[in-house]
Amino acid sequence: MAKFGQSDDLRGAEFADANLKGSRFVECDLTDVVMRGVDIGGTDIDAPWLAEAGASLVVNGVEVAPYVQAELDRRFPGRSERRAADPDGLRAAWAAVEKAWSAACDRAASMPDGTVDASVGGEWSFAKTQRHLVHATDMWIGRSVLGREDFHPLGIRYAEGTDPADTAPYADVLEARAGRMAMVRDLLATITSDELDAARTSPHGPHPHTTRSCLHVILGEEWEHLRFATRDLDTLAAGEPG
DSSP, X not given: OOOOOTTOOOTTOOOSSOOOTTOOOOSOOOTTOOOOSOOXXXXXXXXXXXXXXXXXXXXXXXXXXXXXXXXXXXXXXXXXXXXXXXXXXXXXXXXXXXXXXXXHHHHHHHSOTTXXXXXXXXXXXXXXXXXXXXXXXXXXXXXXXXXXXXXXXTOOOTTSOOOTTOOOOHHHHHHHHHHHHHHHHHHHHSOOHHHHTOEEEOTTSSOEEEHHHHHHHHHHHHHHHHHHHHHHHHHHHHTOOO
């Protein structure tokens, strides 16, 4: 099986009469890809950034991105409020996140032992997904908004935690997660519109941010990773191969 990685530059490549059946594209840049006369029956696309304003996906001349977002908002009540702009709206948006994750954790707890550490298709397990959100909260709220430099040792970045043997007691993960969710809740409890407008430093370079936009980032992270986690719980519950 041919395999292409970061060292392979396929920009502008043309595939004519090529058989790509069963191919897997992981963290690849497929923006502006043009497909003509293709058979995509059974294709499974996961594109988190389709949620961004202005993102486009056209199938047979039909712009489908708005339909995808509307369906996700229907499936995940409260997701549509992830871009709330005022204090009350953001408090309600965060309450919806906490409620949704609480339900997901209850579901995972009701499943067979080991479910929270099971990987589907090489993706992060349920536990590791929550560990990443611990790190994301430390980055965007702890550091950028609150000026804290301490990071929870259980938090993992995108480049870390890929070893399936790298596990931590799930009770410790839940404790860390609860603490970081409380960090956001406490911030929002008394926040004002002026504080939402305050300039903040981005953890990823010189991009301008405000408290509000940092909160939007973490709300987006929460909903996207909840989608990943529940998708994989569905697969595990169905007994489908990872």
